[in-house]
Amino acid sequence: MMSRPGRPRHRDALRPGSTAVEQILDAAGELFVTQGFTVTSTRAIADAVGIRQASLYHHFPNKEAILEALLDATVVPSLEFARRVTRSVNDPRVALWAVTAGDAANLLSGPWNLGRLYLLPEVDGIEGFHVRRRELHAVYRELAVHVVGGDEFRCGLPVRLTETVIAQRVDQPDLAGDDVAGAIADAALRVLGVDVDEALRAAGRALVEQHVPSPT
Amino acid sequence: MMSRPGRPRHRDALRPGSTAVEQILDAAGELFVTQGFTVTSTRAIADAVGIRQASLYHHFPNKEAILEALLDATVVPSLEFARRVTRSVNDPRVALWAVTAGDAANLLSGPWNLGRLYLLPEVDGIEGFHVRRRELHAVYRELAVHVVGGDEFRCGLPVRLTETVIAQRVDQPDLAGDDVAGAIADAALRVLGVDVDEALRAAGRALVEQHVPSPT
Incomplete structure (x- = not known):
């Protein structure tokens, strides 16, 4: 302030x-x-x-430009974070854990639950946001495909699990940040058949701490 | 017609x-x-x-009553189905698979993706819908607690996975029904640490076929 x-x-x-x-x-x-x-x-x-x-x-210039800036705040930091993470680690399981936990933490941060705006019909026409969100989804899927060893329907589920924090936050406005983000990351890997042990979780958490920008 | x-x-x-x-x-x-x-x-x-x-x-009487009727169509059939399933089977893993697959199939059915309306601020005030949706969430959670053997954060995730079909349908309007519903049910159990085998899946699918009302 x-x-x-x-x-x-x-x-x-x-x-x-x-x-x-x-x-x-x-x-x-x-x-x-x-x-x-x-x-x-x-x-x-x-x-x-x-x-x-x-x-x-x-x-x-108009109300739609404000909406686009708000939507971008929900994906651009996560996309930049995801790119830094995938460049810095070879194990796709660790990278996916970190990308999921960092992205979930971003959606849980900030005073307003901006992800609630995703499903508005007005958002369908905001092409720039969709391009960036598809890029983020593609990073998740690429990592998931590496984890599973092939492209399957469930490779699309980790990013969907992350986005469930939006509805969870609606139903429970005081939803806690880091624990929830870590639990979502565990679930994202379990969906792909990986049982997360403490070493994997610690490596993922270290990446989050290293690469997530500090709040300004 | x-x-x-x-x-x-x-x-x-x-x-x-x-x-x-x-x-x-x-x-x-x-x-x-x-x-x-x-x-x-x-x-x-x-x-x-x-x-x-x-x-x-x-x-x-008004536009809100139409909205409530539409929202109810996304939860009431699934709630009734979930109650029938939980009464008819003892294995909570099979019951949860069936509840998840049946509910996901319901959200994927119908010409309009009515789940898009869930996050509207106008829906916050429609108390009857929220009561019924919480009842459905409670059936899922009770089954998940039985599967895991205790109440943990991840016991809340199966129903959230089901609801991800709403956003998936936005991004991919031709998303196919039954295969997707089954894959979501597999994922719901994997999140709880259960690796779904063909026998469990077949038992779950039989429950769905037995208890889901035929479309009218």
Whole structure:
């Protein structure tokens, strides 16, 4: 919540975030998830930040661009993390454990459960997000195929298990982060026929700690 | 699509279904899933059925009641099926396989992917649906606890795996029914540490065939 030096902000900012963009995303995330995307106007978002609607349009051309930025926050850090992990380890079981745990932790982080927006019909048309989400799904599947030794239907399930934290968080808003993420990673490997032992789990956890960016 | 005797219908009905209620639900399901719940008016639903708005209100008091009926169609048949299965078999592994496969098949059936509506903020307030969905989740969890021999986090995952068919169907609209349902049931047991053999799978499949109501 600290202001950056040289960038004075309202002392009584209505929203967390050190920049207007962060504050707009926080307000829009809350309103989209709790009220709905369609019924939320850019005017309502600007009001919730405490800025004028014209200032909002200085940062985002329209409501869909705000939605895309929020959706990207649910996949881009995980995609970059997954790429770093797959470059740094040879055992696909360890890599898949780490990718799953890191991605699940990302979906569990942040004050708003942004994954709730995935199934909106309005999201079908946001092509950039779908491209990046398919890339993330492809990293998972490639690792799973290596683990199983061939491409089967179940190779698509680890990333789906990760995404179950979205619905779990709806039903249980205080769902704890790291333990849950690790348990999902265990399950992702069990689906592929790998029984996770403590050594595999420790190696995966070390990768998560090494490669996940610290929260800013 | 046959009219019931004594209940003449328009010969050129715009919607599948032998009753006005079925036709309203079909039209509303399509519009909610493809256009969005908020932007769909009861007028638009009536137009898509080819009836007057006043006739629609004869069957449903408001748009939320239509939504609840659609949501119930995704859980009530599975809940009734799950209860029949758990009464009829002693091995919790076989029962859980059957409950999972039957429920996944139900979510994969029907022309509209109604599970997409689960995460809408508007659904948070539909208490009756949540009661029935929690009952279904509880049947899964009780079986999983029996399989594992204790209550652990992963006992909550089989029903979440079933619900992943919703997102899978979004990404792959032609997702095939029975094979996918069986593979999800295999995965649900693998998450609990059970490696499914052909005998267990055959016993589960027999339960599904015995207890799932034939489509009407």
